Amino acid sequence: MNRRNFIQVFGLGIGAVSLSSTIAGCTVTETTDDYGWNGPGPQQKDIRMQVLSYAILSPNPHNIQPWIVRLTGDKSFDLYVDPARLLPATDPFYRQIHVSQGTFLETLSIAATGFGHEATIDYFPQGIYGNQELLNKPIASIELIPRTDLSPDPLFAHLLTRHSNKREYDNRRLTEAEINTLRDFHGSDNSYPLSIVQSTEAKQQFEQILTKGMQIEVGDKGRDHETISMFRFNDDEVKQYRDGFGVSQAGLSGMKKLIVENFVLSRESVEKDPTAFGEQAVDITRKAAASTATFAWISTPGNSRLDQVKAGRDYCRINLKTTAMRLAQHPMSQVLQEFDEMLPLQARFKKQFAIKDSDTVQMLFRLGRAEATPHGPRRLVSELIRS
Ligand SMILES: Cc1cc2nc3c(=O)[nH]c(=O)nc-3n(C[C@H](O)[C@H](O)[C@H](O)COP(=O)(O)O)c2cc1C
Known part of the structure; x- marks a missing residue:
């Protein structure tokens, strides 16, 4: 259904x-x-x-x-x-x-x-x-x-x-032709650098970094509250707020969605104790990363408000291009976040992928293949x- x-x-x-x-x-x-x-x-x-x-x-x-x-x-x-x-x-x-x-x-x-x-x-x-x-x-x-x-x-x-496809992918790499198409499309003249990696080593590193990033994000009262406040626990909330995200966007539909929304997740219980919700987020992140072979990022040498806005334009174009190519795309931003507890992991990520300390990674995302989500x-x- x-x-x-x-x-x-x-x-x-x-x-x-x-x-x-x-x-x-x-x-x-x-x-x-x-x-x-x-x-x-x-x-x-x-x-x-x-x-x-x-x-x-x-x-x-x-x-x-x-x-x-x-x-x-x-x-x-x-x-x-x-x-x-x-x-x-x-x-x-x-x-x-x-x-x-x-x-x-x-x-x-x-x-x-x-x-x-x-x-x-x-x-x-x-x-x-x-x-x-x-x-x-x-x-x-x-x-x-x-x-x-x-x-x-x-x-x-x-x-x-x-759309941002948050499902598990099928672990296949992009073809050389697909990567070349994306690189050519993005160009190098007016855009910020686009990096795409899909070696076995890079995949293993990303699995660790992305999972660790989510582990660091959850378990803090303020951050948990922020995520939960944007999570939509059922269709009534979607109808009321018309923003946020819920289990549909992670690919749950039909009976599964009905069961999760009615018997597993409720705003009341999650707000009272977000531990299990956070553990789920880590598990979903681990599985998403483990199902993916190709990762990409856009970085900027500066980090002015204009750099951020223009990087957003680049990201959006790439998301539309991958849509045209029938590829799935999904940002995973935890390691890019700037609160203190994340900074050591961010430094490790930059070091592992030879990104200059002074550069800012504005968008980090995975690419692959998966059925569309609502x-x-x-x-x-x-x-x-x-x-
Ligand atoms: C700056 C930025 C950061 C984002 N970070 C994440 C992220 O860390 N995890 C995630 O699942 N989606 C992330 N997204 C995707 C959004 O959740 C998504 O764009 C939003 O829910 C709207 O859905 P749509 O892109 O499918 O229209 C990010 C999007 C943007 C623009």
């Missing part, structure tokens, strides 16, 4: 609902259907809403959706970090949150091409801020310019299917927009 059938059988479907609201003086109609993954729908004529309906589908940590949009004109808006949607325990300097501003910008600029527009992006128009602070300044000003001479970016076709839910675009 797939997710849609499951929802229908148990009467939890939200159906397709058209909502109209007035935002910053303009009337916005949006179809809420399958938690955002049907795209804007043909009735949506506002180019800003069209591209934002895609942008909200961008990858982001814990599916927290840390974006605020302020409309500035008929075809323009500013993007901000949502200060109410941060992950300070696991992402203390908001690096991952800024990487996710980049995934959002990349998705919207690809989406714009699908509607005959070019998205011009002016980064940090009110000035950039330091990489350990978060100021109430826009990440970017975006203007959507109609262009009759523009063809849709080929990645546009994959915006509604891209999408993580998204909020309504109108919830991002502030006047």
Whole structure:
């Protein structure tokens, strides 16, 4: 039984609902259907809403959706970090949150091409801020310019299917041709270095590092609380919050999902004692790493807010390209996190893979093959927009 059938059988479907609201003086109609993954729908004529309906589908940590949009004109808006949607325990300097501003910008600029527009992006128009602070300044000003001479970016076709696939993979390496395709696609001119490894030795090292990373992350009250607060224990929570992640995204469906959600996991018991939940997270990480033969990362020589945003754009493009290539992709960020307890493992990881101490690994992910998983839910675009 797939997710849609499951929802229908148990009467939890939200159906397709058209909502109209007035935002910053303009009337916005949006179809809420399958938690955002049907795209804007043909009735949506506002180019800003069209591209934002895609942008909200961008990858982001814990599916927290840390974006605020302020409309500035008929075809323009500013993007901000949502200060109410941060992950300070696991992402203390908001690096991952800024990487996710980049995934959002990349998705919207690809989406714009699908509607005959070019998205011009002016980064940090009110000035950039330091990489350990978060100021109430826009990440970017975006203007959507109609262009009759523009063809849709080929990645546009994959915006509604891209996802982070957290299942176990089948342990097969990528072919040389696939690796070359990815390297050529990523290029070397304007992008940050992309490293891809798949030796037996690298695999063994990653199995250890990734498992250890999760062991370090769990078992701390603040970090556990942060993860549990974004975990969705059942479909009612998904419906209520339209963010976060749950067992569906790990590949559980049908009866298994029903049993786990009704008899194994409950918010009440996990909040009371997160030990078993943490052990599960370690076990899932160990199995995910052990099922994978190919690992990759994007690193930047600097670590400014702009580096983080641009690395997010690169990551998003690669995720869309692997979607086009029918490959699975999954970020595993624990070892990259900057809280003190993680730093020794991070140093070991860099040493083992000859990454300069001064470089920052912005995204670390596994690649392989696995059946698709259901999408993580998204909020309504109108919830991002502030006047
Ligand atoms: C900066 C960043 C860090 C992430 N880190 C992890 C991670 O450590 N583990 C994980 O399972 N997914 C990670 N993800 C993937 C998110 O969980 C995923 O993007 C989000 O749940 C939305 O799902 P989707 O990508 O399938 O649309 C990360 C994504 C981003 C952009």
